Amino acid sequence: MNTSRAKAPAGVNLPALRHHNAALVLDLLRAAGAEGISRLELAERTGLTPQAVSKITARLRAEGLAVGAGLRPSTGGKPRTVLRLVPDAQFAVGLHLDRDGLTAVLVDLAGRSVAVTTAPLDFGAPAEKVLADAADAVRDLSAAEPHKPVLGVGVAVPGPLDHRDGVLHRVTGFPQWDGYPLRDALAERTGLPVTVDKDTNAAALTLSLSEPPGDFAYLHLGTGLGAGLVLGGEVHRGARTGAGEFGHQTLQLDGPLCECGGRGCIEALCLAAEARGDRAEAARVLGAGAANLVGLLDIDRVVLGGRTVAADEDAYVRGVRAVIEERAARGGGGGGVVVTVAGGGDRPVAEGAAQLVLAPVFGRVGERG
Amino acid sequence: MNTSRAKAPAGVNLPALRHHNAALVLDLLRAAGAEGISRLELAERTGLTPQAVSKITARLRAEGLAVGAGLRPSTGGKPRTVLRLVPDAQFAVGLHLDRDGLTAVLVDLAGRSVAVTTAPLDFGAPAEKVLADAADAVRDLSAAEPHKPVLGVGVAVPGPLDHRDGVLHRVTGFPQWDGYPLRDALAERTGLPVTVDKDTNAAALTLSLSEPPGDFAYLHLGTGLGAGLVLGGEVHRGARTGAGEFGHQTLQLDGPLCECGGRGCIEALCLAAEARGDRAEAARVLGAGAANLVGLLDIDRVVLGGRTVAADEDAYVRGVRAVIEERAARGGGGGGVVVTVAGGGDRPVAEGAAQLVLAPVFGRVGERG
DNA sequence: TCCACTTAAGCAACGCTGTTGCCAAAGTGC
DNA sequence: GCACTTTGGCAACAGCGTTGCTTAAGTGGA
Structure with missing residues (x-):
């Protein structure tokens, strides 16, 4: 435990x-x-x-x-x-392994990407094949700055995993990854220290550098709905790196069936509303979940991101803000909470993966949660 | 901010x-x-x-x-x-100001109450009157160990407040406390350092000493429903000491009206079920909220307490556990989460208030959240 | 009974940390 | 040009945990 x-x-x-x-x-x-x-x-x-x-x-x-x-x-x-x-004194590699693509970046100490490679990736292929592609990307990028030290490799993946030992668990739809020791396997191939984390945590980590100080939650609405939490300047991962499971919170007891098997999950409600073109309702649903989170943790900011949000940022920001402010006015907590969309780089997840490696250099250990 | x-x-x-x-x-x-x-x-x-x-x-x-x-x-x-x-080397006073009563304890370094006083209290009386009663209780208790140093006074109150400056805000139904600088006022009267916090946080703090290590949430179901969060060994208070607002999370979009003005709040649903005698449903509702929390923060344990829970501990523990385990089985997070009831002392809130003072002695600063 | 062995804990010297006291460097403004 | 202000390095220092060694206090076999 x-x-x-x-x-x-x-x-x-x-x-x-x-x-x-x-x-x-x-x-x-x-x-x-x-x-x-x-x-x-x-x-x-x-x-x-x-x-x-x-x-x-x-x-x-x-x-x-x-x-x-x-x-x-x-x-x-x-x-x-x-x-x-001196930003180019040291570097780190960040990898984003997604369901259909691999993004790799070489990041300097200031957090800027100095080299990028993207490639299609079949996450359903055998693990060894995926690993070989990842290791190749690391090698190529390291060559971009041949005389400067590369501190390590950070990897962001979509599914559940254990951040401490770098082992994947039950990645939805990809059983071959269950129990795979990604960290150690990649460390052996590259000869570099490797850190593994969830994609939403990596994104939140990137944001924590550009956002003003204070606690915030990053809500990512794309093909699914997930969250990354930054509390006290560090990513909160929880006991089993499972924190941020936001999409399957119950928002409607005995509501419509979700593909996870539960009922009334916020993800199902939100995406269903979006699918039928009712963006205002999708934003309201997201706002209700965000308000629950705000009340529970009393954070300073909510940051929205992901493809679905990007399609109509204004509607989502206004919708979420409205719900939070209405609840704050009733005394449910969350007065003064700021709702924004994720700006930052165009490759926030891969850059956040690199930040997993850089974090200890700047005293953001992240071993707490 | x-x-x-x-x-x-x-x-x-x-x-x-x-x-x-x-x-x-x-x-x-x-x-x-x-x-x-x-x-x-x-x-x-x-x-x-x-x-x-x-x-x-x-x-x-x-x-x-x-x-x-x-x-x-x-x-x-x-x-x-x-x-x-050496438990009796130093002491701390803990005060629990409730809506209808005052409980004061003198606690030694080991956390044991060595003296207790309780008295009826009209929280609606003028602030100066309540403060005088509180100061009297502190003086009486300090006299119990006349030759040992008393490190300070911790105060637990029901309503919203700012833990950092010790000022109360919008205590429901008691407007005279809004903006009252409780910490400074009591410090001046007693000549001792004073720390103020919410009652649920104080209870969670007490539990954090007897519970096994790891993150947990204390859910208090009494006349209302609130939570105290312990993350990384410290109470998480959030930006404005508002964390733990658990009762007014939305669990049923557009559900029945809550007295807060919102709809489908977990507190309203849970207490309504309890009121009509449907304890299984009350436990199920509480479990759904607890599962939301478990998934979001990936904590190790959920601890239940409060009068309503005490009336039928078994039903609540089993009900909450069932919902969490069912969701974990679906992959929604929370596998291995333990659900228990708060054991510990019979005056956990007042003792936790004293622990607010003792926490810094043992390196649990609590200035982070 | 003795003695070799094991384990615990203190003494003394040490390296290294940030701190203090002081002084040189490098500006401004009358 | 000179008095003043502010920055920042040098040297000496106090105090932290560490290292090397010694002493204390047990066990267990011959």
């Missing part, structure tokens, strides 16, 4: 402290982007003394991860030196 | 490290109870070296927080010395 907390050796010694503070500074440098950030601002944000920040940034500069980037205007004294991340 | 993450000075210096490790060891000592735990076990659990644990425990003993408690049987060498927490 969930052993993540029970076994967590939470004791902190000096190397762990050093690593934590360095990662924290790196995270702030990343957030500052090309604009950069000064040592004193870093000190203020971290709560460390300016001198400690100087030492930490000196080490980061020696490792080639940070660099000076000009001066701020003086405010009456010596102007502040601005520091910024 | 949610500034908890943006402003969090996450930098760690040596005093912070020392405090963290000491709190971690204290937490393990508390978990070990009267039985105690050896230095080497502490080292194994924390990931620190035995020598570091020796130094930390030496400091704790010097402060009177830990003490030796006999020897383990030898395994062929020097027997291990067992250490245990």
Whole structure:
């Protein structure tokens, strides 16, 4: 069962402290982007003394991860030196294995894709075949930056899996993947560390970098309906990496039959409304589920995405927002919740897969849930 | 809005490290109870070296927080010395302000109530009157252990509030509390640090100490229906301390009217079934909501409590379990989820209020959500 | 009864962390 | 040109957990 907390050796010694503070500074440098950030601002944000920040940034500069980037205007004294991340110091590969295609990206420390490959993929083919294609994509992309280290490979897949050991489970319609140790198999083929996660979690991870701080849920409405949760700056995966099962929540007791065998699942209701052209009703249904989620977790934002939403973003945003605001007005929680659509890159899932690898570098361990 | 993450000075210096490790060891000592735990076990659990644990425990003993408690049987060498927490080294006061009564407890470090007072309370009286009663209860209880330090006062109240600044909001039916700065007002009267939280969160906090590790939700079914969430060992409160709004989730689109003004709220459905004597249906409805929650968060356990559940624990446990297991069998998530009833003390809310004060001592900061 | 062996726990020296006190560098503005 | 402000590095330091070693306190076989 969930052993993540029970076994967590939470004791902190000096190397762990050093690593934590360095990662924290790196995270702030990343957030500052090309604009950069000064040592004193870093000190203020971290709560460390300016001198400690100087030492930490000196080490980061020696490792080639940070660099000076000009001066701020003086405010009456010596102007502040601005520091910024060196995005191409290290890279990570992100793979998105979908039912019909493979997308692979090489991502730099700033989160930008510097190389992309896409290819058709038969997810129903034998696992070894799919794995060989994936490994080829990793090899090709790594060659794009031959002299820079590639930290690892992140893989996003549609189905249920265990994020901790990287083993797939019961991928709907693809029984050959049940119990397949994807992480270890790909790690052996590529010689790189591999991290595996659900596609919705990867998308949520990408969003967590561009979204303002605070908790949010990413609701993905495409051929199905799923969710990725970001709580406290980290993706919430739950005990068995099963969190975000949003589509089969009951929204209509004893309602119409869903293909999962249940009744009144939000996914069935929402997609049925969409299929008969009643987009307002689809948005209202989605909004009811979103409002349930907002009330339960008291998050700051709801972010919508997926092909079905993209077809009419405005209708969905307005519909969902209306339900949430109406419930907030009744005192059901969720006042001030913001509803938006996922902007960001055009390959958010593959980029999020790469972020699975980069997250530890910036202190977003993600081992908690 | 949610500034908890943006402003969090996450930098760690040596005093912070020392405090963290000491709190971690204290937490393990508390978990070990009267039985105690050896230095080497502490080292194994924390990931620190035995020598570091020796130094930390030496400091704790010097402060009177830990003490030796006999020897383990030898395994062929020097027997291990067992250490245990000194429960009566420090205390905390917990207050439960309910609609019609006040319960106050003095709790030791082990979480046991060493003194209790209950009194009728008119929550609709002027705030100053209620506050005076509360302050009196605190003073009386503090006198029970005159020579030991009382760390602070934790207060659990029914309504919506902000845990961070301790201000109440829109307590249903009691407009005079809207915007009342309960934390600061009581802190001034008692001269002690005060922490305020929702009653369901306090109950969940108590349970988190006796329950096995892992994430769980406490569902309280009494005159209303609410939830407390424990994720990653800490109570999840959300951006505005509004998390756990479980009763007014929509479970039946366009269903019967709820007193909140919405339609098809789980609370209305569940209580209506209970009112007409259909306990099986009430349990089924509760189970559907619980299954929604389980799927969304992938928690390890669901814990039921409250007067209505207590009236027929077996029916509710079986009913809720049945719905969750049926959905898990369909692939909707939640396999292996355990459904139980809240055991623990007879004053779980007041004791949980006291735990709000004790949590930081054991490194459960709770500032994250 | 003795002695070799095992295991636990403290002492001392150490490396490394962030902190403090101080000073040089690099601007502004009268 | 000089007084002032602000930034940021250097050096010394206190305190953390770690390492190497010693002492304490048991077991068990000869």
